[in-house]
Amino acid sequence: MNEELRNIWTQFFNWVMGNGPRPENEVIPPEPPPALPFTQKPEDKYSRFHEATLKERYNQWLELHGLHIFSSLYSGLSVLTCIVIVCLLLATVAELPPFGHERNPANNEVIRRYVQYGWHETGAQNIVAGLILDYRAFDTFGESSVLFTAACSVLMILSATRSNKPDKKSPLMRHHVFRKDDAILQGIASLSIPVILMMGCVVVINGHLSPGGGFSGGAILSTALILAANAYGFERVHEFFSERTFIVSSSTALMIYALSKGYSFFTGANHLHSIIPKGTVGDILSAGLILPLDICVGLIVAGTLYGFYALFSEGEM
Amino acid sequence: MIVIEWLLLIFLIVCAIAVSISNNLLNSIIIFMSYSLVMAVIWVLLRSPDLAITEAAVGAGVTSVLFFLALRKIGQMGHKDDGENEGGRR
Numbered sequence: 001m002n003e004e005l006r007n008i009w010t011q012f013f014n015w016v017m018g019n020g021p022r023p024e025n026e027v028i029p030p031e032p033p034p035a036l037p038f039t040q041k042p043e044d045k046y047s048r049f050h051e052a053t054l055k056e057r058y059n060q061w062l063e064l065h066g067l068h069i070f071s072s073l074y075s076g077l078s079v080l081t082c083i084v085i086v087c088l089l090l091a092t093v094a095e096l097p098p099f100g101h102e103r104n105p106a107n108n109e110v111i112r113r114y115v116q117y118g119w120h121e122t123g124a125q126n127i128v129a130g131l132i133l134d135y136r137a138f139d140t141f142g143e144s145s146v147l148f149t150a151a152c153s154v155l156m157i158l159s160a161t162r163s164n165k166p167d168k169k170s171p172l173m174r175h176h177v178f179r180k181d182d183a184i185l186q187g188i189a190s191l192s193i194p195v196i197l198m199m200g201c202v203v204v205i206n207g208h209l210s211p212g213g214g215f216s217g218g219a220i221l222s223t224a225l226i227l228a229a230n231a232y233g234f235e236r237v238h239e240f241f242s243e244r245t246f247i248v249s250s251s252t253a254l255m256i257y258a259l260s261k262g263y264s265f266f267t268g269a270n271h272l273h274s275i276i277p278k279g280t281v282g283d284i285l286s287a288g289l290i291l292p293l294d295i296c297v298g299l300i301v302a303g304t305l306y307g308f309y310a311l312f313s314e315g316e317m
Numbered sequence: 318m319i320v321i322e323w324l325l326l327i328f329l330i331v332c333a334i335a336v337s338i339s340n341n342l343l344n345s346i347i348i349f350m351s352y353s354l355v356m357a358v359i360w361v362l363l364r365s366p367d368l369a370i371t372e373a374a375v376g377a378g379v380t381s382v383l384f385f386l387a388l389r390k391i392g393q394m395g396h397k398d399d400g401e402n403e404g405g406r407r
């Protein structure tokens with residue numbers, strides 16, 4: 001019994017290590033390997049009846065089929081992950097409170113206070129504007145700073161790559177192909193740019209009266225700038241909105257914002273009593289600091305979004 | 318009104334799926350623009366016009382323009398330009 005087991009084990013070991021049975025017509029090599037006890041590893045390069053070991057066979061099989069199996073496994077796992085995430089998100093959505101229900105946790109005393117005293121305390125007809133530029137003005141300051149910082153980092157990175165190539169106006173750098181004879185684009189632009197600019201200004205200036213505000217109005221202004229740059233070329237826009245203009249206007253707007261609302265750093269996010277009169281609710285000149293802050297945010301956003309476009313497209317503003 | 322809302326929501330889901338399975342990147346961006354536009358209408362229906370204006374300006378406008386720009390940078394768009402400008406532009 002023990003002998004048989006040992007025999008089977010030896011056969012199995014030889015199969016794994018690649019030492020098959022000796023063929024009948026074997027020619028003895030000039031230097032035959034010494035007979036090894038089965039605990040010692042045979043030297044593969046001397047055994048002429050060498051079969052592929054199990055590891056070698058595995059490696060060959062992996063080379064042949066590994067990529068295929070990996071890709072199918074990968075796609076299967078990615079689909080599985082997607083399904084799991086979708087199910088989790090759907091389950092979370094199903095757990096959310098119903099939309100617009102009065103017992104929702106969002107309807108707490110904070111929102112009641114904003115709705116009841118918002119007009120009186122901020123003077124803004126648009127409660128959202130009063131919320132983000134008066135009650136939560138400090139948060140909006142942080143958001144504007146984030147936008148400005150992002151624009152500055154893009155400017156720095158793209159300027160660094162630009163300075164490596166001294167010939168910055170070389171045709172290889174100029175991806176933007178400007179055609180002066182694009183009559184359709186120029187005609188549409190000449191008609192729509194004033195309308196878009198007016199719309200943006202209205203949205204910015206009426207931020208405390210009607211929906212909108214600094215961010216959306218600034219985005220509308222920046223689309224007008226992008227359209228102008230596409231229709232008439234970046235040089236024309238550069239005449240009135242250059243990199244220097246962007247830096248100066250954004251920095252000034254941020255400084256005004258910081259000076260008017262940065263005191264929250266020192267008062268522990270508390271309000272100070274404002275000496276600026278609130279005015280009549282519904283007038284253009286009302287709501288204290290909200291109108292100038294709206295204009296500041298609009299300037300920053302318009303400059304930043306147009307700056308992103310110009311930098312990515314031209315490598316300069 | 319409920320019917321319109323449901324139509325818009327179904328269109329939104331179809332758009333969201335079509336963006337991911339579309340093979341052409343340009344088509345994906347255009348579908349994404351329409352997604353943002355429908356989303357803006359839904360924001361109006363949900364009585365938040367502030368968000369609607371921002372969604373229309375940023376989602377359908379600026380983001381798509383930046384996406385188009387990225388497409389042109391990676392050379393998926395504007396093959397006509399290469400031919401017309403003696404091939405030296407890229």
